[in-house]
Amino acid sequence: xxxxxxxxxxxxxxxxALPLVDIESDFLFSELDSLGVTxxxxxxxxEYGITLDAKDATPRNLRNIDAIVKMVEEKxxxxx
Numbered sequence: 001x002x003x004x005x006x007x008x009x010x011x012x013x014x015x016x017a018l019p020l021v022d023i024e025s026d027f028l029f030s031e032l033d034s035l036g037v038t039x040x041x042x043x044x045x046x047e048y049g050i051t052l053d054a055k056d057a058t059p060r061n062l063r064n065i066d067a068i069v070k071m072v073e074e075k076x077x078x079x080x
Contacts (some may be wrong), residue, residue, distance in 0.1 A: 007069045013043055014068075030064040037062065044068070050075040 014023045017039050021031050032040070040062065041052040052075065059069045 006032065006073070007065060009047075010044065010069055010072065011065055013047060014040060014065075017043055023065055026064050028064050028068075029059045040068070044072055048072055048076055052077055 011023050014021075018032075018036055021028070021036060025031055037057045041057060043053045044050070050072065053070075056071060056075075061067055
């Protein structure tokens, strides 16, 4: 899995769904409301066929795009 491609793909998905949020921010979690958090979890669950729920919606997991990529990669590994 090419990390950069995944990051770009996730960034593109989230930028499209949340156009008013700066996806590249290092303080992404603080820019999200509950709908934004739910949107991210739902879109990535569908895109990667993984289960993301409320317990995954932590400031650490959603701190920035790199943290989101890491969370998705870990969930994909567990799924295999």
